[in-house]
Amino acid sequence: MLDFLHADAWETAEKLIGCELVYNDHNGKRGGIIVETEAYTASDPASHSYKGRTVRNAAMFESAGTIYMYQIYGKHLCLNIVSGNSDGQAVLIRALEPTKGIDFMKRQRRSDILTQLCSGPAKLVEALALPKQLNGQHLQKSRLLLLKTSRKFEISRSGRIGITKATETDWRFYVKDSPFISRPG
DNA sequence: GTATCGATGATCT
DNA sequence: GATCATCGATACC
Numbered sequence: 001m002l003d004f005l006h007a008d009a010w011e012t013a014e015k016l017i018g019c020e021l022v023y024n025d026h027n028g029k030r031g032g033i034i035v036e037t038e039a040y041t042a043s044d045p046a047s048h049s050y051k052g053r054t055v056r057n058a059a060m061f062e063s064a065g066t067i068y069m070y071q072i073y074g075k076h077l078c079l080n081i082v083s084g085n086s087d088g089q090a091v092l093i094r095a096l097e098p099t100k101g102i103d104f105m106k107r108q109r110r111s112d113i114l115t116q117l118c119s120g121p122a123k124l125v126e127a128l129a130l131p132k133q134l135n136g137q138h139l140q141k142s143r144l145l146l147l148k149t150s151r152k153f154e155i156s157r158s159g160r161i162g163i164t165k166a167t168e169t170d171w172r173f174y175v176k177d178s179p180f181i182s183r184p185g
Numbered sequence: 186g187t188a189t190c191g192a193t194g195a196t197c198t
Numbered sequence: 199g200a201t202c203a204t205c206g207a208t209a210c211c
Contacts, residue, residue, distance in 0.1 A: 038203070040203075046203070047203085048203080051197090054196080054197080055196085056195080056196060056197090070195090070196095070203085071194080071195060071196095072195090072202060072203065072204060073192080073193065073194080073202065073204050073205080074192070074193030074194040074195075074202095074204095075192080075193060075194080075204085075205085076193095076204050076205070078203065078204080080203090092203055094203085120204070120205070121203070121204075122204050122205065123204090123205080160203070161203075161204095162202090162203050162204065163202095163203055164201090164202085182204095
């Protein structure tokens with residue numbers, strides 16, 4: 001089912017576009033279709049795994065399908081899905097098109113604007129109310145579900161966002177013309 | 186519409 | 199002490 005996660009991160013990042021990500025707990029289900037991702041590998045100067053394993057990035061060196069969450073700029077959490085073969089690769093989930101639990105997500109984000117509920121890596125974590133304790137857990141043993149869907153999209157790629165190194169590497173994937181991505185192509 | 190800037194704290198040097 | 203895989207507010211065109 002999740003075999004495709006074992007591919008290298010740039011392949012997995014493209015294949016994750018169009019999958020549905022859903023979190024389920026006592027507050028119900030909420031989630032959406034993945035419409036924007038970025039790939040990171042251990043040989044990539046922009047990656048947290050570039051200088052080897054540390055306490056923070058340990059989850060990136062676990063098996064494919066492990067969840068890697070980290071805190072950035074003091075307050076924001078970002079969600080990654082580990083890919084590759086326990087070699088420090090992961091895919092950052094950058095944006096969702098909301099499908100489930102939209103009222104819940106509007107309350108979490110204190111916003112009624114549908115296209116802005118999950119249009120950024122920290123926004124979607126806030127919208128789904130993902131706990132940082134997911135870090136290091138495997139998808140199949142967690143409350144986070146990753147589902148294949150039949151929807152097909154036209155996928156575009158570009159340089160990654162918000163990094164200072166390896167900005168020329170086109171490892172960002174997104175749904176062409178989607179209003180739900182973090183910023184226009 | 187685009188550009189710039191401060192918040193904010195864990196992680197690493 | 200410097201560096202952030204960000205966001206939202208503000209200023210300006």
